Amino acid sequence: MENKNNILIERKESIIFQLDKNQNVGNGWIGGNAPAYFDDKSELFSEIGSDYHFYLCFVSPLDKNNMVSIFIPKEYENRVSKNIYPNCSLYVFEHPVSKESLDSTYTEFGIVKHYISEGIFVSEEQAFETPFFIKFGGNPFHIQEEEYYYTQLEKDGYSFLCQIDEDGYPSGLFHSGTSLPFGFGAVYLYAIVTEDSIKNPIVGYWQYS
Template structure:
């Protein structure tokens, strides 16, 4: 897989994604309702209960049949108190591509739904100078350069997968009463990177500025 080699093995390139309020290209969304996949999967969500909001979902660039969905605690204190692997309180689910549900159980109404754009391949050097919302592959751009964030992940054979950067929100994602979920920070996903696939994606940590 040449794409995987460039972005997850050699890590010379990454794929960057933006947000758009009006143009749905089928790459996922932030805000709005959770994917319909979860409508009959109560056992998957039983662990998080009603204390979580749906944050976003996006199609995996390496497998267009699968999406990655993230659910976050409603209360900021429950996010910040557990923000590093293996005790990170953000939940990640990998699942087949799904349309948006009609069920608003996990919807954060302070967020205005925006769609995730088509991905653009850039060198990692270019990505550093290019605004993005999601950066898939390459190396992580850390807000806080502290090894303790990823030491345990690397011990357990996890590698950086992508980051979601709050600097990439366009105007209008949140109403005036809603605070940014991660304190103008970034969320870092890791996974087991196998020869021809990625396995067990999870939130390794999140950082705030």
């Protein structure tokens, strides 16, 4: 992909995404049902079972055939007690692009389904000045500037992939009385990044305000 070097190697640019309630451009969604890919994949959840909700999925901007889905513990306490690698309780799955399932097994009904917009290439300076929901590539914008969040990840060969920022939620995304999943925070995905490939995406950690 053009610009990949700028995004994930030199990290001069990133791609930012927003949320849109009405316009489905095929880049994924938050809320609603999980992708149909998971309908016959119960073995993936043998460890986590029904104690998890589907949070979101998005199509990889580097490979339009693949998408990334994130599942989060239903209970906030189970999120906050394990919020950092190697014991982060959020699950990431990379899988072929899939339409939304008709099965609501993993659905979080407190979230009104919104679609993920087309991505916009921006400089790191522009990304810092622009509210976003997902920032893919570039460098992480941390809420808490503490090195312990990523020291072990980097020792194990992981690099920042993208972040999901609750500051980018539009009004109307949540039913009244529904708490923000990450305490007005941000989720940071890492992966093994080389010039040729991106492997093993995981949630490295998440931070809250």
